[in-house]
Amino acid sequence: EALAAWAAVAGRDFLRFDWFGHGASEGDFVHVTLTRWRADALAVSAGLTAGPLVVLGSSLGGWLA
Numbered sequence: 001e002a003l004a005a006w007a008a009v010a011g012r013d014f015l016r017f018d019w020f021g022h023g024a025s026e027g028d029f030v031h032v033t034l035t036r037w038r039a040d041a042l043a044v045s046a047g048l049t050a051g052p053l054v055v056l057g058s059s060l061g062g063w064l065a
Contacts, residue, residue: 003056017044019061037064 007014019037041064045053057065 013049015044015048034064 004014004016006012019032019040037060045055055065057063
């Protein structure tokens with residue numbers, strides 16, 4: 001939430017999402033692979049952003065970042 005608030009004040013774009021099968025997203029966690037999550041992260045960033053990115057994450061999200 002703090003990063004989203006900072007981005008709004010700073011006039012920066014901000015993108016946050018749940019991984020497939022985790023959080024509020026669809027999917028069954030037992031069918032998740034790291035390959036799937038990697039592909040999802042690349043697709044989201046390619047499809048919804050332009051230019052250089054600062055990628056942050058915590059826990060598994062940090063590893064994938």
